[in-house]
Amino acid sequence: xxxxxxxxxSDTEYNLDVCGFVCPHPQLYAKKSLEKIAEGAILNxxxxxxxxxxxxxxxxxxAGNDIIESKTEGGKIYLKIEKG
Amino acid sequence: xxxxxxxMWAYLITGAMILISLLYWATDVYYMYMVIYIWFGFxxxxxxxxxRFCFASASRDLIAAGVPRMAVGIxxxxxxxxxxxxxxxxxxxxxxxxxxxxxxxxxxxxxxGVGMCLAGGCASGSLYKVGEGNMTSLLAVIFxxxxxxxxxxxxxxxxxxxxPQAWVDxxxxxQAGMLQAGINLPVNSWFDYYLAGYIWxxxxxxxxxxISGGHPTAIHFxxxxxxxxxMLPALIILTLIYFxxxxxxxxxxxxxxxxxxxxxxxxxxxxxxxxxxxxxxxSKRTSWMxxxxxxxxxxxxxxxxxxxxxxxxxxxxxxxxxxxxxxxxSLKGEVFDPGYWYIxxxxxQLGAWILEKFGWNMHDNIFFGFVNGLPEPIRNPAxxxxxxxxxxxxxxxxxxxxxxxxxxxTELIIWGVSGGILMGFGSxxxxxxxxxxxxxxxxxxxxxxxxxxVGMIGGGFIGGTFLNxxxxxxxxxxxxxx
Numbered sequence: 403x404x405x406x407x408x409x410x411x412s413d414t415e416y417n418l419d420v421c422g423f424v425c426p427h428p429q430l431y432a433k434k435s436l437e438k439i440a441e442g443a444i445l446n447x448x449x450x451x452x453x454x455x456x457x458x459x460x461x462x463x464x465a466g467n468d469i470i471e472s473k474t475e476g477g478k479i480y481l482k483i484e485k486g
Numbered sequence: 487x488x489x490x491x492x493x494m495w496a497y498l499i500t501g502a503m504i505l506i507s508l509l510y511w512a513t514d515v516y517y518m519y520m521v522i523y524i525w526f527g528f529x530x531x532x533x534x535x536x537x538r539f540c541f542a543s544a545s546r547d548l549i550a551a552g553v554p555r556m557a558v559g560i561x562x563x564x565x566x567x568x569x570x571x572x573x574x575x576x577x578x579x580x581x582x583x584x585x586x587x588x589x590x591x592x593x594x595x596x597x598x599g600v601g602m603c604l605a606g607g608c609a610s611g612s613l614y615k616v617g618e619g620n621m622t623s624l625l626a627v628i629f630x631x632x633x634x635x636x637x638x639x640x641x642x643x644x645x646x647x648x649x650p651q652a653w654v655d656x657x658x659x660x661q662a663g664m665l666q667a668g669i670n671l672p673v674n675s676w677f678d679y680y681l682a683g684y685i686w687x688x689x690x691x692x693x694x695x696x697i698s699g700g701h702p703t704a705i706h707f708x709x710x711x712x713x714x715x716x717m718l719p720a721l722i723i724l725t726l727i728y729f730x731x732x733x734x735x736x737x738x739x740x741x742x743x744x745x746x747x748x749x750x751x752x753x754x755x756x757x758x759x760x761x762x763x764x765x766x767x768x769s770k771r772t773s774w775m776x777x778x779x780x781x782x783x784x785x786x787x788x789x790x791x792x793x794x795x796x797x798x799x800x801x802x803x804x805x806x807x808x809x810x811x812x813x814x815x816s817l818k819g820e821v822f823d824p825g826y827w828y829i830x831x832x833x834x835q836l837g838a839w840i841l842e843k844f845g846w847n848m849h850d851n852i853f854f855g856f857v858n859g860l861p862e863p864i865r866n867p868a869x870x871x872x873x874x875x876x877x878x879x880x881x882x883x884x885x886x887x888x889x890x891x892x893x894x895x896t897e898l899i900i901w902g903v904s905g906g907i908l909m910g911f912g913s914x915x916x917x918x919x920x921x922x923x924x925x926x927x928x929x930x931x932x933x934x935x936x937x938x939x940v941g942m943i944g945g946g947f948i949g950g951t952f953l954n955x956x957x958x959x960x961x962x963x964x965x966x967x968x
Binding site: 405426433464 | 547619623901
């Protein structure tokens with residue numbers, strides 16, 4: 403069951419879980435989370451809507467945010483994004 | 487282990503589709519007509535899933551996230567498809583027909599645009615997402631595209647009072663005229679008055695017909711239909727997207743590189759062209775699929791025209807009658823058989839078929855009773871195309887380990903059902919959705935396609951703005967705990 407979770411792990415690290423959500427929710431929540439965290443902070447993003455990945459990757463490229471880790475496991479996509 | 491299991495599922499689904507095709511062929515060679523729909527649907531499904539091809543994301547991601555990927559992919563597909571359409575028209579191998587022209591396309595497109603944003607996918611996008619295991623999209627398909635559409639076209643009673651008197655009068659005249667010819671036209675629902683009183687009296691034309699005075703030749707198809715109606719608007723849209731979205735960042739990077747190389751940071755026309763090219767190739771997956779979707783949609787038309795010529799028919803209803811299935815066809819002796827890529831009407835037929843099982847008479851309206859018929863789902867050619875899309879997407883999702891069965895939460899049920907219903911309602915007055923209403927028509931030289939397209943973008947803007955507000959509100963609630 404889908405429920406969005408945005409958590410602060412530390413002053414420089416945040417977790418965003420948008421599993422179960424379809425487009426456009428994962429990309430919108432990712433965009434808004436990145437807007438709200440400080441430059442240099444890390445966002446650990448997990449979602450399971452494959453279509454959102456392309457958009458999130460392009461969104462990060464355009465905004466100058468770096469995807470420092472990317473993996474897919476059990477139908478879930480994990481992205482570690484450093485805000486640029 | 488997971489990869490092996492997914493590969494096994496992909497083989498199983500493909501094998502089942504082959505088996506179904508062979509069974510149809512063994513039953514009657516006329517079913518090969520339907521098998522063509524199955525496999526083109528399967529190919530569309532694979533391409534849509536691989537390219538993440540969704541018309542909803544074209545406007546929504548552009549507006550809400552500033553990502554032009556999908557809008558670019560669709561324009562690329564449109565350019566290629568329009569060229570193939572013009573070629574097929576030139577050699578008289580096209581099944582395309584223009585739709586009645588009017589403001590209804592714009593309004594319908596706007597309703598559909600809001601719906602696709604809320605549902606999280608357009609009509610074709612929702613189908614391929616069902617193939618990925620997304621049950622929210624399944625809700626949008628069942629409640630919106632299937633049941634929603636069927637109820638929409640059969641609704642009567644007090645709703646008939648909403649129809650302008652001029653439409654009612656014209657519909658009555660049309661009914662009386664047809665009765666003299668021995669046809670008892672079923673005029674009962676509000677949609678019947680809309681069709682017989684308004685739609686059937688609207689002009690239908692393509693740009694080729696318009697510029698040729700009614701007798702188009704190859705030059706008119708290429709210049710009028712392909713270039714003026716599809717390629718030129720697509721190129722203008724691509725240029726506008728470039729200027730409003732990636733240009734600023736691209737030029738910034740370009741100037742930085744020039745400075746680094748010790749050159750004066752002055753950009754020119756060639757840099758602008760490089761910027762447009764970079765935008766088109768930024769998502770190779772989507773752009774390549776755009777080209778392939780365009781070519782496949784053209785091949786689909788060619789194949790359908792070929793098999794129609796082979797069997798000497800223009801509609802599958804004629805073949806159903808030859809096989810003795812008279813109850814499947816409409817009063818016109820036809821079933822819904824577009825002859826090209828199309829979504830929504832067939833889902834409406836499935837919805838009507840389901841409702842009839844619960845005692846609802848769905849034959850007493852023009853849409854099903856007179857025009858499209860209500861074939862058994864196993865003999866519904868266009869419905870098989872939709873199933874093909876689902877299974878094609880499922881195979882591709884399995885092969886790329888992206889299949890995941892996802893049950894919706896209460897929130898997503900609301901999004902899926904409400905968005906699906908709006909999509910269903912928004913695809914009926916226009917007699918098509920993002921594919922049949924926009925993509926096929928814009929590429930085929932019918933200016934109606936752009937009416938629907940502009941409406942979809944407007945609806946996408948409304949839906950995207952609403953979602954933006956909703957997600958912002960959610961984020962603020964979550965951040966209150968920090």
